[in-house]
Amino acid sequence: MAAFGTVFMPQMIQARFSDNKWSESSIVPSDKLELHPGAHVLHYSSTCFEGLKAFRHEDGSVYIFRMDANIARMQQSSELLSLPSVDGEMLKTMIIDIVRQYADETPLPPGSMYIRPTHIGTEAAIGKAAAPSMSSLLYTLLSPVGDYFSGGATALRVLLEEDGMRCAPHMGMIKSGGNYASALGPISAARTKHQADQILFCPGGDVQETGAANFILIDGNEIITKALDSTFLHGVTRNSILTIAKDLGMTVSERNFSVTELLERAAKPGTEAALSGTAAVLTPVGTFIHNDKEYQVGNGEAGPTTARLRQALNDIQWGKTADTHGWLTKI
Template structure:
């Protein structure tokens, strides 16, 4: 089976910002981008993106999950990167139009249609290291995907890194490629050195996030995660999981916590740690690796609360439970 996110639909939606306005959106061939080698994005990383999914329900209808929140975050990322302001209504229509065109290709659960809106600076100006691109392109690319953990999910191993950080603290809430690039080398090193799946970045002992997911803890009836600030990504899946936890009667606590607290917490029986993200949804963490020592989290296996919350989210996405939060946008 093809790797997650490596198969694409042959067409995409695209619009360009030139002369202070967005062009009419068009559906074009997915391999039709032409760019000047001096384009701002290639030299100064003026780029951001989103990841969201469309799901097929049993009646054949297709629904996009939390599109409004992803578009709001794309608008925020664009502003913080000084890219041209996006037209949120236009982007929503582009997403709906291209998903509708390929509605028949949306896989059955647990598969989905992964949707990747991307916005980047196109102005040919290598002298603009300290100035924004005045032109840009925004496209919406589709990728039919299966389950992220096709071989079955297992509890993950995380290396706690107190010296590095995922990205510059003021950049953390921007969903930009550069942030993922900066986390790549430490993540690869952690895999090679201690067989870790991810690095949990904890600069100066402050627990933040991994290279590609938010981090959550469960202690009895309480779910705990770091309070939102500019240093890490404001995950849509994170937000959804916290809402569902509250629906289930759990206490939701958003606060800062340290590596010392985390390791003390991990030693308690029955606790759970989890990563949340669009691709992996919600995945248990079984082992924390710190200063050469391995610390089992609770049982060290996939936790029952993680399974319960993941199932609750999937049931809404797949149309098997009522959409009480109005998270779904029906396309066909």
């Protein structure tokens, strides 16, 4: 099977912003972009994106999960990067139009159609290091996918990093390419030195997020996760999991917590840890690596509460249980 996110539908949908207005959207081939070599995005990283999914239900119908939340975050990212304002209704229509075109290509569960809206600054102006791009391109790619982690529900090995950060603190809540690029070096080093799957960034001992996913700790009937602030991404899947946990009668504690507390709780029988994200869904963590020592989380395997929460989320996405929160949009 092809690696996650490497297969694309042959067409995408796009709209351009120039002269203070958006063009009509158009469906174009997805195998190329035409950009001036001086485009703002190539020099000053004026780029943000989203990741969401469409799911095929047993009756053949296709639904997009939490599109409104992703559009709102795209608008926020664009604003914080000083990109042209994204028209939410326009983007919603664009997403629905391109997903509808490839509805028949949307995989059955456990697969899905990954949706990647992207917004980039296109003004050819290499003198604008301290000024925003006045033109931009908004486009949406589609990629049929399976599991993000090739091992499926196999528990991950995660390195706890107290010295570095995933990205600059004021950039954390922006879904921008530069944030992922800044985490690549440490993650690659952790894979080589510790055979770690990911890094959990804990600057100064404050447990935050990994390079590409939010983090939750499950201690009995309580979920503990960092409270929202500007230093890390406000994950839509994170929010969905916490909402489902409350529905199931769990206690959700959104607060700061330290590496010391994390390791103390992780050592207790029955404790679980997991990464949440659109791609990762909810993936268990079985081992923490800290100061060259390994710490087993609970029994080191995927735990029952993680599996229950993941299944509850999947059941909503796949149409197997009621969508009581209005998260699904039928196309």
